[in-house]
Amino acid sequence: MKFAIIEFPGSNCDHDAYHAAKHVLGQQAAFVWHKDAGLGGADAVVLPGGFSYGDYLRTGAIARFSPVMESVREFAAGGGPVIGICNGFQVLLEAGLLEGALLCNRRLKFLCQHVHVRVEQTDTPFTGAAQLGQVLSLPIAHGEGSYHAPPETLEALEANRQVIFRYCSEEGGLQDAANPNGSLAAVAGICNPERNVVGLMPHPERACESALGSEDGRVVLESVVAAVAA
């Protein structure tokens, strides 16, 4: 299958996503410049992490106006799998493809560390190969990752089973101490009602090789490979 990796000015995990897709998973991958129209016939779209437009104004707020986002919107509307990682998640929220907002971490500091997240739903293209309740060790690296949404939105997300990753302890418990950034309901990742658009703050692409300390992120990318093949 073929991954399209969107490059905004200021994206900096674009090469990491490319490396994971191409060299670790052995799939095709291509960069798509944000000014381009069209996605080059990709089967799945990755909005990578980084600081698009320097995070100026608000994270993701400028990138959502990039020409390529029209193509991403169409691709998503047609049911194509789209994943936004970290800054990519922020862009998806700003673009209205996902609901909610990401605020400053509760202790206001940027945090780079491994965390544990629990897989809450397996009927999305990015979690299909995972086990329900499986605990993954994934890195986070963000200053603004505290998920917030109005109570009614949060209720709807829960009712529709759109929360697909939650921060948890090593054993899978939902203690407050395991929530690194103060996200409501320990939300680490969500999907849209149609379940094909996924956003998450942790970086699965950084956890695909044992040399980097964890291979738990592979299941996210392998899920979409399987979903596309199905």
Next chain:
Amino acid sequence: MDPATIEAHGLTTDEYRKVLDILGREPTLTELGIFSVMWSEHCSYKSSRIHLKRLPTEGPQVVQGPGENAGAVAIGDGLAAVFKIESHNHPSFIEPYQGAATGVGGIIRDIFTMGARPIALLNSLRFGALDDPATRRLVDGVVAGIAGYGNSIGIPTVGGEVDFDPSYAGNPLVNVFCLGVAKVDQLAKGLASGAGNPVYYVGAKTGRDGIHGATMASAEFDENSAENRPAVQVGDPFMEKLLLEACLEVMKSDALVGIQDMGAAGLTCSTCEMGARGDAGIEIDVSLVPQRETGMNAYEIMLSESQERMLLVAQRGREAEVEAIFEKWDLHAARIGEVTGDGLLRVKHAGEVVAEIPNRPLADQAPLYDRPTTRPEYLEEVQRFDESALEPSPDLGRVWLDLLGAPSIASRRWIYRQYDHMVRTNTIALPGLGAAVVRVKGTDRALAFSVDGNGRYCFLDPMEGGRLAVAEAARNVACAGAQPIGATNCLNFGNPERPEIMWQFAQAVDGIAEACSALGIPITGGNVSLYNETEGQAVYPTPVLGVVGVIEDASQVLTRAFPAADLDVVLLGEATGGLGGSEYLKRMHRLVRGRPVPVALVRERALQALLVELVAERLIGSAHDCAEGGVAITLAECCIDGRVGAVVDLPPAGPADGLMAARALFGEAPTRVVVSVLPGNRDQLLSKARAAGVPAAVIGRTGGPRVTIGVAEEMVADVGLDDAELAWSLGLTRHFERAAS
């Protein structure tokens, strides 16, 4: 030119006379400004050059020695490691966040200017005592500034070091190191050549920020230094990210002749140095320089230190290609002049010549001082140290926990988790586990690198301090399994016009030179930061060494963490350390006295070679050198990071007096490494050590929930692993969590 103006530009009467000689006439104000920044201590190294010449800079692996924007050493497969360390001490004191951020931005530009993709950052920081709220404010700002810039641009900050001592209260040190990788045959040069070739300006617009920043960095602070704030620049990592990608793209084409960043002394330094290196002239019209403020004159434009700006010389006829690449990245390449054949730096303002200076003399004939040196009187006093007057500590377990929580030793997690240390997915060794290690994608290799220096050692014995800094940085690299192949240094000292400071400097350089020669590690560049002094109080003399090593098989890289229980623990090197200059002495007895144990360089080299061999043959599971706090701290760190205890017995250290056990546990000495031996390899390890002439003793075994140390088979300290971890993990953090509440 009136004397007051000349003096205000920091030029001496003799220096001004030299300006007159070079020009054959009186300078214009713009010309005076240009000379003053080019001949500032910061840009010209006028006090230090005479000493720096003694550093070894050659070796078969050296691809680029000192003199370019950064040094480079070959690492195999046609690739080079490009690296340098630089200080941003003065700006970081005045405005911690922006000072540190722009320091990171500056060193990154130095690396990609060479045609290298920057892949990792380190930093070496010194602050005053942590119980001072002013220190905590500085730490908070500096760390946030480093994070803010590095995280945004997407270059991982993978490690570093930090220490706290009152000597740095008025002058924190912020040294930043960047490492990049380039193809050897595609290294770019900072030179201008080919008359008629266009000169381009790319990047941020020029403002009035940072005018005379280089001059500020060449003077002591006084009580009015806070008023220098406009001399500090503001960083824009997003702009630099665009510049980085665009410049690397331009460099892939052969349309580029030369490139240089505008760092200290901005447009002045870049035009003059590029012209001088290419033995060419450069003519620019500053009215074509993109400006963000109105009404700027030539003087201001030439001296501005606005960040994120590059100067390029392109091939004539290839302009459209170059301009198109920058347009792609939403950058505008402004053509501001051209290369000439007359060797002059000619600056016009709207067509009118405002400066015309021969490039070579401006760059190469900067003043050179052999400043007087005097051995400082304080040495006599501090080196006199009578150990027997010390009151022995009754409970060494408690001392151990206290030292683990000391700001100099405790976990740095509060700092490094603010840095994105994983972006680019090359980070093999996470921060805090020893040397930083990144893999080189497309090869089997990894690069290990470490920045180290101990100002206290250097204060007590400047020459030995220099030698020890080299040895420690190289040893850390060797502990990861890498062969050290190159070094860069950042020399942080006080006011060089004081003979005592100059003596410290000369001695430290001698020590560094001797150690680098003995260990076979050439210096490929670096930075000197003088005038780290406030109202006559200088910082400890603090040379910081950055050493880079290469390991052929990235899968063999080791950290300091004990990997399992039931492994033999071996101490490589002499067992005995000394208390002179030690962290124990400072923390428990409030004394900075004695002399650090000197490093025997032949033995050091043998130890490092042995470590590389042991790793390559997969005989050991971890390696960690003994530094501040001695063997006891080293052991505790191996145990905490490995989440496994150990029981160890050390040989007696020195006379059988009340301090014997303290010496054994907390005495400091170089050339000592604690390794854990993978099962079944003990005899092979011991015989290899014997063959290498490195003392080796099995001192204990990993396992259990406690760390227990005996001396001569008598238990002297025993702490629970959990207690040790708690003390260690809170030592730094507690100062900031308290400050936050």
